Amino acid sequence: MGLLEFFKRILSDFDASHRESAAALTGVEVKELENIFALLLLGSFIGLPSPPSFLAVELMPFMERELKVLNRRAKDAGDMLAEMAGTIGID
Amino acid sequence: MKILFFTGKGGVGKSTMAAAAAWQLSQKSRVLIVSLDPAHNLGDIFGVVIKNGKKKFTKTLFLSEINLKKLSREYLERETDVLSSTYSYLKTLNLDSYFSILKYSPGIEEYALLTSIEKTIRDEAGFDYIIFDTPPTGLTLRFLALPKVTITWIDRLTQIRRQILEKRYTIHRIRGTLSSEKTILDYKEADDDILKRLKKLSDNYHALDGALRGSDCHVVVVFNPDILSLKESKRLIEGLSDLGLPLRLLIDNKVTEANKEMAEYVEKQMKGMAQDVPLERIHLAKTLLDGREGALYDIRESIIPDSW
Numbered sequence: 143m144g145l146l147e148f149f150k151r152i153l154s155d156f157d158a159s160h161r162e163s164a165a166a167l168t169g170v171e172v173k174e175l176e177n178i179f180a181l182l183l184l185g186s187f188i189g190l191p192s193p194p195s196f197l198a199v200e201l202m203p204f205m206e207r208e209l210k211v212l213n214r215r216a217k218d219a220g221d222m223l224a225e226m227a228g229t230i231g232i233d
Numbered sequence: 234m235k236i237l238f239f240t241g242k243g244g245v246g247k248s249t250m251a252a253a254a255a256w257q258l259s260q261k262s263r264v265l266i267v268s269l270d271p272a273h274n275l276g277d278i279f280g281v282v283i284k285n286g287k288k289k290f291t292k293t294l295f296l297s298e299i300n301l302k303k304l305s306r307e308y309l310e311r312e313t314d315v316l317s318s319t320y321s322y323l324k325t326l327n328l329d330s331y332f333s334i335l336k337y338s339p340g341i342e343e344y345a346l347l348t349s350i351e352k353t354i355r356d357e358a359g360f361d362y363i364i365f366d367t368p369p370t371g372l373t374l375r376f377l378a379l380p381k382v383t384i385t386w387i388d389r390l391t392q393i394r395r396q397i398l399e400k401r402y403t404i405h406r407i408r409g410t411l412s413s414e415k416t417i418l419d420y421k422e423a424d425d426d427i428l429k430r431l432k433k434l435s436d437n438y439h440a441l442d443g444a445l446r447g448s449d450c451h452v453v454v455v456f457n458p459d460i461l462s463l464k465e466s467k468r469l470i471e472g473l474s475d476l477g478l479p480l481r482l483l484i485d486n487k488v489t490e491a492n493k494e495m496a497e498y499v500e501k502q503m504k505g506m507a508q509d510v511p512l513e514r515i516h517l518a519k520t521l522l523d524g525r526e527g528a529l530y531d532i533r534e535s536i537i538p539d540s541w
Contacts, residue, residue, distance in 0.1 A: 165407040172400040179393050193386035194379065196344050200434060201390075204426040207418070 177215045180208040235362050235541060236354065236444060238377075240473075241455035242465040243369040246486040250455050250515070251366040252278045254537045259294035262361035266296055267353055269346060270368045273298045295360070297353075301368070305345040343376040350376075351441050370465055374472040380442040381476060387435045394428050451481040451541060456503065458488055458496035463503070470506050483512040484536065511538060 183201060186192035218225055239251040248268065252275065255266040268275040275296055276283040287297045350365065357363060367373040401420040419425045444450060452473055456466040473480050483503055488496040500512060513536050 161407050161409060165404045168400050168404050168407070172397055172404065175393060175397045175400065179390065179397065182390065182393070193390070194344065194383055195341070197383065197386060197390075197434070201427055201430055204430060208427075 173211050173215075176208045176211045180205060180212040184212075234354075234358055234360060234449065236450045237362060237364045237537075237541075238367055238373075238450070238452045239364065239455060240367050240370065240373050240452060240469060242457075242462050242469075245455045245457045245462055246515075247455045248274055248278060248366045250453070250484055250486060250536065251364050254453075255294060255362075255364050257535055257537055258362050258364075259291060263293045263359065264295070264362045264364065265353075265357050265360045266294070266364040266366065268296075268298045268366045269301065269349070270366055271301050275366065299349050301342060301346060301349075304349055305342050308345050308348065309341060343372065343379055346372070346376045347379050347441075351437070354441070354444055370469050370472075374469065374476075377445065377473075377478060378476055380438045380445065384435065384438050384442060387431055387438065391428065391431045391435065394425065394431060395422070398422060398425060398428065446477055446479065448479075450479055452478050453482040453484060454480060454503075455484045455486055456499065457486055458492045458499045460499075463499045466503060467506060470503075480507055480510055481541075482538070483507060483510055484515060485512065486515045487517050488514050489517050 181188075181190070183193065183198050183205070186195075192198070237251075237254065239247045239254070241247050248270065251266060251268075255264050258264045266275065273283075275298055276288075279290055279296060281288060281290065281296070283296055283298045286299065287295060290296050346368075353363060398420050401418050405420050422428055454466055454469055454473075456462045470480060483500075485496055485500050485503075496514065500514070504510075504512060515536070
């Protein structure tokens with residue numbers, strides 16, 4: 143690998159890492175929104191007022207990802223504060 | 234095509250008035266009268282047996298009775314089948330029958346009713362008039378409210394979905410070509426299945442809502458000259474106005490010499506609630522009071538305004 147290539151690689155990795163950290167918080171927001179979406183649709187499970195049940199039935203076939211997110215969020219719910227602190231970058 | 238709903242308390246004569254209106258309109262136009270009342274008596278009124286849901290009475294008049302129980306059952310069976318086939322492995326454990334509990338889901342009857350109205354309006358566009366004889370007040374108001382409630386939910390869910398897609402797009406842009414993620418999530422509105430489905434549902438419900446609120450929809454409230462009927466009709470009129478549905482005619486049915494005073498009082502109260510709505514008074518036939526055989530009501534040739 144030439145010196146030029148080497149520096150190009152360093153710059154590109156540097157760029158990628160910055161981009162990743164910039165995208166991370168938005169990524170968390172997306173996951174939370176997906177979680178809320180699934181929760182609203184299936185809220186009757188935990189006693190939330192829910193939309194007409196047929197609406198949930200109609201959308202269910204496309205909800206695989208949202209349900210996974212919902213499931214993961216439910217598992218992590220016990221330590222939400224640590225989760226948030228980790229996301230924002232507080233040690 | 235015009236849509237008429239005959240509503241009111243149970244036993245006030247909705248079906249009879251709807252039948253009279255259907256007969257009157259069928260002299261000049263093609264009319265379909267649909268009974269949504271679980272206690273069907275459309276066939277009895279016209280003196281025929283309605284088999285398989287629909288019957289041609291004259292060239293221009295068709296009768297239809299919708300079996301609500303059967304409809305809800307069919308809808309649920311369809312859904313249960315889908316679930317059972319998705320979870321077909323449960324059959325090996327004989328657990329699939331547990332899905333049958335779905336038939337007790339709240340709101341299913343209203344949904345089945347609304348679906349059948351929507352289907353009738355869509356499939357029977359060849360008629361000039363479709364007249365719906367509705368079930369008693371409570372259920373009627375609930376199913377008439379359903380499109381609005383559903384649209385509200387669909388709008389909110391669509392909004393959240395759009396935000397999700399926007400944020401996914403932002404992430405996609407920030408990461409750019411350097412993305413290490415193997416699967417890129419859909420971020421275009423045209424690619425997202427959930428948003429597509431929501432849009433389809435939204436279109437359907439907006440179309441139905443538009444049809445119900447439009448100038449071609451007429452809601453008729455039938456009542457009797459008594460206090461109970463007055464109170465329920467008041468609730469009905471309030472409900473209709475909350476939902477923004479067009480009340481176009483009041484019918485005071487079963488008026489006799491004996492209850493004339495009460496009829497006047499009830500009519501005045503009703504007019505007070507719906508000032509610009511025309512009111513039609515229908516007398517019980519004298520022959521009936523005398524105990525002789527004959528027509529039940531003195532229904533004029535035209536109870537429906539000519540302008541409809």
